[in-house]
Amino acid sequence: MHTGELIKQARVTMRITQAELAKRLGVTPQAISQYERGIKNPKPATLKKIAAALGVEWYELISDNPHEQAQGIIDDVSSRMQKSIATNGPMQKASDPINSGIFEIQLKSDDDQIAYLYSLLNDPGKFEASRCFFRHLDKESIPEVIAYLKQLANTPQYQKKAEE
Incomplete structure (x- = not known):
């Protein structure tokens, strides 16, 4: 799985929407969508914020590639x-x-x-x-x-x- 798929999996497990995650991070829902689809990769600092918002460790969101x-x-x-x-x-x-x-x-x-x-x-x-x-x-x-x-x-x- 790529990082975006891991973000989506963690978000779905937490039962929150892209819009809710975006609000927690102060970004647009489009940014979350782009991360999840692998169009854009979050910077390390952003990935750590995403992980904190989803209640996981940042390295759990790193691709298995x-x-x-x-x-x-x-x-x-x-x-x-x-x-x-x-x-x-x-x-x-x-x-x-x-x-x-x-x-x-x-x-x-x-x-x-x-x-x-x-x-x-x-x-x-x-x-x-x-x-x-x-x-x-x-x-x-x-x-x-x-x-x-x-x-x-x-x-x-x-x-x-x-x-x-």
Whole structure:
């Protein structure tokens, strides 16, 4: 199922109309219709609002298509990284690197570290990382996710090439 079908399924289960969901979100019923028909995909922030309005977790509304799942995670991580940089300032070069090699940037939070490592991956690497994210959605797993991303980022087949 694509994201729109999952939104519709959750909405029908909650027994609310498109118009009622639209009102809760402050969007038009046409927007909800377009999401449900797969004409438009909601942005990560909108998807989270839809999920909250429907009483489900946002990841329950992500398509079972692995490419759509990966794109949803890419969009979410990118959005969180941009917000973090806006709040905390840019990442800075460290005198004591996180790790040797490509990890010579001092990051201000675990979220920044995850977003940075994720940005180093090519599409197959991002897909592998997304599988890890879905398995580790609790805060206690963040160090394990970071370790896994470091492994992926150090694996040549997942490294972003200069032209990507």
